[in-house]
Amino acid sequence: MSDQFDLSVVVPFLNEEQSIRPMYEAVIAAVQPLGRRFEIIFVDDGSSDATLSIARQVAAGDRRLRIISFRRNYGQTPAMAAGIDHARGRVIVTMDGDLQNDPRDIGALLEKIELGYDLVVGWRHNRQDKLISRKIPSVIANRLIGKVTGVAIRDNGCSLKAYRASVIQKLPLYAEMHRFIPAMASIAGPRIAQIKVRHHARSYGQSKYGLSRVYKVLLDLLTIKTLTGFFSRPTLWFSLLGLPFALLGLLLAFSSVFRYSASGFFPIPLAGTALLFIALSVFLFFNGVLGELVYHTGDTRSEDFARMTIAERSGSPRPDPAKESADE
Amino acid sequence: MKSGEQVLDLSGIVVVGHRQDDLGSLAADYRDALRATQQTFELIFVLDGHADEALAILEPLRSDHEQTIRIIRLSRSFGEATALMCGTDQARGKKIVTLPAYYQVDPAGIPSLIRQSTGHDVLIVRREPRRGGQFETLRRRIFHRILGAITGYRFNDLGCNVRVLESKVLTELKLYGDQHRFLPVLARNAGFGVVEVAARQSERDAFRARYRAREYLHRILDIFTIFFLVRFTKKPLRFFGMIGSLTGIAGGLILAVLVFERLFMQQPLADRPALLLSSLLVVLGLQLFSLGLLGELIIFTHARSIREYKIAEIIGSEDSKNREDAA
Numbered sequence: 001m002s003d004q005f006d007l008s009v010v011v012p013f014l015n016e017e018q019s020i021r022p023m024y025e026a027v028i029a030a031v032q033p034l035g036r037r038f039e040i041i042f043v044d045d046g047s048s049d050a051t052l053s054i055a056r057q058v059a060a061g062d063r064r065l066r067i068i069s070f071r072r073n074y075g076q077t078p079a080m081a082a083g084i085d086h087a088r089g090r091v092i093v094t095m096d097g098d099l100q101n102d103p104r105d106i107g108a109l110l111e112k113i114e115l116g117y118d119l120v121v122g123w124r125h126n127r128q129d130k131l132i133s134r135k136i137p138s139v140i141a142n143r144l145i146g147k148v149t150g151v152a153i154r155d156n157g158c159s160l161k162a163y164r165a166s167v168i169q170k171l172p173l174y175a176e177m178h179r180f181i182p183a184m185a186s187i188a189g190p191r192i193a194q195i196k197v198r199h200h201a202r203s204y205g206q207s208k209y210g211l212s213r214v215y216k217v218l219l220d221l222l223t224i225k226t227l228t229g230f231f232s233r234p235t236l237w238f239s240l241l242g243l244p245f246a247l248l249g250l251l252l253a254f255s256s257v258f259r260y261s262a263s264g265f266f267p268i269p270l271a272g273t274a275l276l277f278i279a280l281s282v283f284l285f286f287n288g289v290l291g292e293l294v295y296h297t298g299d300t301r302s303e304d305f306a307r308m309t310i311a312e313r314s315g316s317p318r319p320d321p322a323k324e325s326a327d328e
Numbered sequence: 329m330k331s332g333e334q335v336l337d338l339s340g341i342v343v344v345g346h347r348q349d350d351l352g353s354l355a356a357d358y359r360d361a362l363r364a365t366q367q368t369f370e371l372i373f374v375l376d377g378h379a380d381e382a383l384a385i386l387e388p389l390r391s392d393h394e395q396t397i398r399i400i401r402l403s404r405s406f407g408e409a410t411a412l413m414c415g416t417d418q419a420r421g422k423k424i425v426t427l428p429a430y431y432q433v434d435p436a437g438i439p440s441l442i443r444q445s446t447g448h449d450v451l452i453v454r455r456e457p458r459r460g461g462q463f464e465t466l467r468r469r470i471f472h473r474i475l476g477a478i479t480g481y482r483f484n485d486l487g488c489n490v491r492v493l494e495s496k497v498l499t500e501l502k503l504y505g506d507q508h509r510f511l512p513v514l515a516r517n518a519g520f521g522v523v524e525v526a527a528r529q530s531e532r533d534a535f536r537a538r539y540r541a542r543e544y545l546h547r548i549l550d551i552f553t554i555f556f557l558v559r560f561t562k563k564p565l566r567f568f569g570m571i572g573s574l575t576g577i578a579g580g581l582i583l584a585v586l587v588f589e590r591l592f593m594q595q596p597l598a599d600r601p602a603l604l605l606s607s608l609l610v611v612l613g614l615q616l617f618s619l620g621l622l623g624e625l626i627i628f629t630h631a632r633s634i635r636e637y638k639i640a641e642i643i644g645s646e647d648s649k650n651r652e653d654a655a
Contacts, residue, residue, distance in 0.1 A: 046519075059644050066644040070637055071519025078637040085635075086642070172628060174562050174636050219569045223624045234625060238618065242530050245614075259598065267598035273607040280611045287618045 005112060006036035006090055008165070010083030012043040012076055013097035015052040023057050023099055024065065030103035034110065040065045042097070043083045048071035073163075081173040084163075092169075100128070101160040102198040109162035112193045118167045119185055121153055122160035122197035129201075141217055148225050149183035153194060156182065160197050179217075180224050234291025242284030249251045249277030337367035338442065339421030339495070343411040345376045349430040349532065350405040351385045358427055359396060361438035372398045372427075374415040377405025377552045409503040416498040426508075428489040431530035438490070441527060445492035446507025449520035452512045455533070458525040474551060479558045481516045483524060491525070494520075500638075502564050510554050517558050562636060564623025565607060568616050582606035 009027055013020055020042070025165050031038050042059075044052045044067060052069055059065045068082050080094050091113050095101040105122065129135055138157055146152035163181075173183055184193055226237060226312040252274035260266045341364055343349065355371065360368040379401050400414055424440065433441075433453055444450035454522060458465070468487075475480035486509055493511075497520055507514065508607050516522045535608060559584045583606040589595035597603060 048638075056643060063644065066642060068642050074637045082637050082639065116549050168330045174627070183600055216566065219563075219565050222569075223565050223621070223628075226621050226624060227628050238621075241614075241618065245611075256598070263377075269601050269603040270598040272604045276604075276611045277420040280614060283615055287622055288649055291622055291625050292623065297629075 004088045005036075005039050007031065007038040007106075008083075008087035008089030008092045009038065009040045009041070009103075009106065010043065010080060010087060010092060010094045011097045012045055012079030012083065012094075013047060013051050014045040014073065014076075014079075015047045015049045015057070016097045017047075017054055019097060019099050020051055020054050021058060023097055024062075025101075026099070027103045027106075028062075030106050036110070038064065039087070041083045041087060042067045043079040044069040044072045045075070045079040072261050072308035073080045077173060077178040080159075080178050082286075084165075084168055084173065085237060087165060087169075089161060090165050101158075102200060102202050105160060105195075105197040106162075108195055108197075109160070112195060113162050113164060114175060115193075117191045117193040118164045119182060119192045120162040121155065121182055121192065121194045121195050123155040123160040124158050125196045127155075127199050144217075145183065145224075147178075147283055148221050150194070151183045153182045153192070155194075156180065158197065163230055166265060166326075177220070180220065183224050184227070199252040206248070234295055235285070235288035238284045238288025238291060242281035245277045245284070246281035249279075249281065252277065335368075336370055336421040337361045338362055338365065338369035338423050338532065339419035340364050340369060340421060340425045340427050341412060341415035341417075342379065343374045343376055343408050344429040345381045345405070345413065346378055347410070347430055348378075348382065351382055351429065352575065353387065353390070354429065354431065354438055355437040358438070361435040362396075362425070363417055364439045366444050367442075370398060370420060372400060372415045372419060374411040375399065375401045377402065378413040407505050409505055409508040410582065412508055413498065413503060416495065419495060422495060424493045424495050426489055426491045431532035432488055433490045433533075434528045434530045439528045441490065441525065442492055444525055445523075448523045449494050449497050450512060450515045450522040451492040451522050452483065452485075452522065453488045453490045453527045454483075454524050455488055455529040457493065458485075458529055459533070464580070467470070471547060471551075474555065478551065478555045479513050479517070481513055481522075483512050485524075486512060496651055506550065510549065513554060513558065519640070522552065525609040551575055562627060564627060565617075566618035568620025568623060572616030572620060574613070575616065578613045579606045579609025579611075579613060583610065 001027075009031065011023060011027070016023070024040070024042075027040055031040075042055050042065065044055060050068075055067045059067050066086070068086060070079070070082070083094065084092055091110060092107055093106050095103070095106075101122070109120045109122070127135055127138075138155070142154060142156055142180075145156055161181070167185065168181070171181065173181070175183065185192070226234075252270055256267050256271040257273060259270075340358055340359065342355075347437070348354075351373075355373070359371055362371065364441060366419060373382070383399070383401065386397070386399055390399055398418070399527055401419060402411060403412065406414075412426060423442070423445065425438070427438075433455060454461065460468075466585060468485075472482070472484055475486070491511065493515075497515055497518075501511070501514055501518060503511065503514070512522050512524075559567070586595075586597055586600060586603055586606060590597040
């Protein structure tokens with residue numbers, strides 16, 4: 001089924017009545033010359049304006065275009081997830097529906113995938129957005145994500161990405177995780193490339209998906225760290241969290257015993273604190289054990305992740321693509 | 329009977345729990361009301377525990393009107409929402425009309441409700457004019473206002489169990505426990521169209537809830553649960569992390585003050601009870617945080633079977649399906 005097309009272009013829309021037709025024309029103009037069998041999937045994320053009806057008109061004239069419409073607004077990640085779930089191409093390209101990404105870059109992304117990469121990330125090197133509210137937070141966030149996850153991507157927030165369908169369709173994609181796809185995918189150890197892509201200033205409408213609050217990104221990052229870094233070893237991860245507290249608790253316990261033997265006066269608050277910290281570390285340890293149980297009964301095992309990339313790799317193995325991609 | 333076969337227009341489902349009025353006359357009233365719609369219908373009674381008396385009353389009715397009245401008896405009490413789901417599994421109607429086992433809405437108004445439900449996934453009822461003391465009215469209003477503020481969906485009478493639903497709504501929502509009360513909220517959250525209309529309260533809706541402390545506690549927990557279900561099911565760390573970081577930061581601040589005083593103001597640290605308080609807060613915060621992480625792990629490991637979004641329609645899929653069939 002997924003071999004029906006070479007390429008699926010997935011574009012989520014939210015209230016983009018002016019952009020949707022130009023977007024369709026731009027995608028067709030960019031993809032048709034590539035000479036591949038392709039389909040386009042527009043996902044309407046519960047728009048309240050005429051987006052859906054315009055999309056309907058466009059789709060009526062072109063069988064290569066499919067439209068998925070949501071019952072209500074769910075957000076960008078679910079919209080992309082829906083498109084990806086329903087895509088039937090071997091390669092899936094996602095992009096924003098606001099014309100800020102340029103469909104002419106699809107060809108370059110596709111080329112990279114055909115070289116053997118599993119995931120190609122666009123990098124908006126001359127980003128046309130407001131400096132203070134969008135660009136600077138984005139630079140900081142990307143640095144941080146790279147540091148914490150160990151997957152250094154210059155522009156995680158860029159929607160223009162290309163995926164090998166067999167990889168992305170196995171990744172769980174929910175909440176606001178689209179930002180972390182490269183990091184999530186790193187559990188599977190795929191080969192990731194980055195290329196520069198064009199970026200245009202907004203010509204129609206308002207920016208819909210605003211800057212996420214710092215708090216959310218930080219928590220998501222912590223989640224990702226838990227999921228990727230220690231994915232198959234929750235006990236270890238939670239024990240590491242608890243270790244400093246266990247040490248601190250023991251230290252305090254010794255100190256209170258020492259005080260008692262020195263002065264005959266027992267410092268109850270200090271000893272209580274010691275017990276609390278020790279209890280915390282024990283609690284964390286058993287949380288890890290519980291995590292082990294959850295992981296064991298879940299349906300996402302690391303072996304599955306490993307399997308899904310190996311199958312695709314028999315094609316054209318290349319020397320250390322991670323290095324190569326970092327230079328671009 | 330094979331479930332899921334939708335051969336009738338309407339299925340009335342009455343969950344018979346611990347609160348019940350005279351079932352004989354109630355069943356007759358409901359039957360007359362459904363008959364007045366001039367659509368094909370069935371009336372399903374789900375006995376959620378407390379079955380013997382109810383069975384004695386309903387059984388004779390069933391033999392009289394075999395075509396329309398069916399009885400499902402559960403082995404024990406499972407709660408109203410679960411009982412409702414059992415009824416839904418057996419229902420053969422395209423639309424489901426949930427009805428309480430006591431008088432809430434004047435049965436004569438039911439046909440008009442069913443008429444008004446056309447084109448909506450869920451129709452809920454607001455009893456109007458509503459009897460009850462001023463304090464009761466105030467209490468109700470506060471409850472619904474809080475719920476509205478938290479979920480973003482404003483309803484006025486969630487306690488009214490007369491509802492008209494497309495059968496797909498219930499099969500998709502998979503309610504359990506006490507969730508039937510929040511069916512409109514959950515349905516709205518799943519993207520269904522919900523409309524609220526007014527209907528006349530039954531003369532016999534005489535139940536006086538004794539709002540004791542326990543009842544209030546239940547309501548508060550309900551609000552808490554629904555808050556979690558609507559806002560955070562996919563992101564438990566946001567929820568636990570919020571509470572955890574607040575307590576953790578509070579504890580950390582106190583601790584910092586204590587350490588500062590110890591270091592620079594020669595205040596002894598070891599025997600101050602505030603030390604115990606602050607470290608307790610820090611520990612509590614971290615525990616909540618780690619519970620959130622555990623929640624994330626649960627979501628992630630099951631995420632492949634989670635479909636967050638609900639699709640209304642796929643345009644352009646028909647002809648592609650045909651192509652697949654031809655191939």
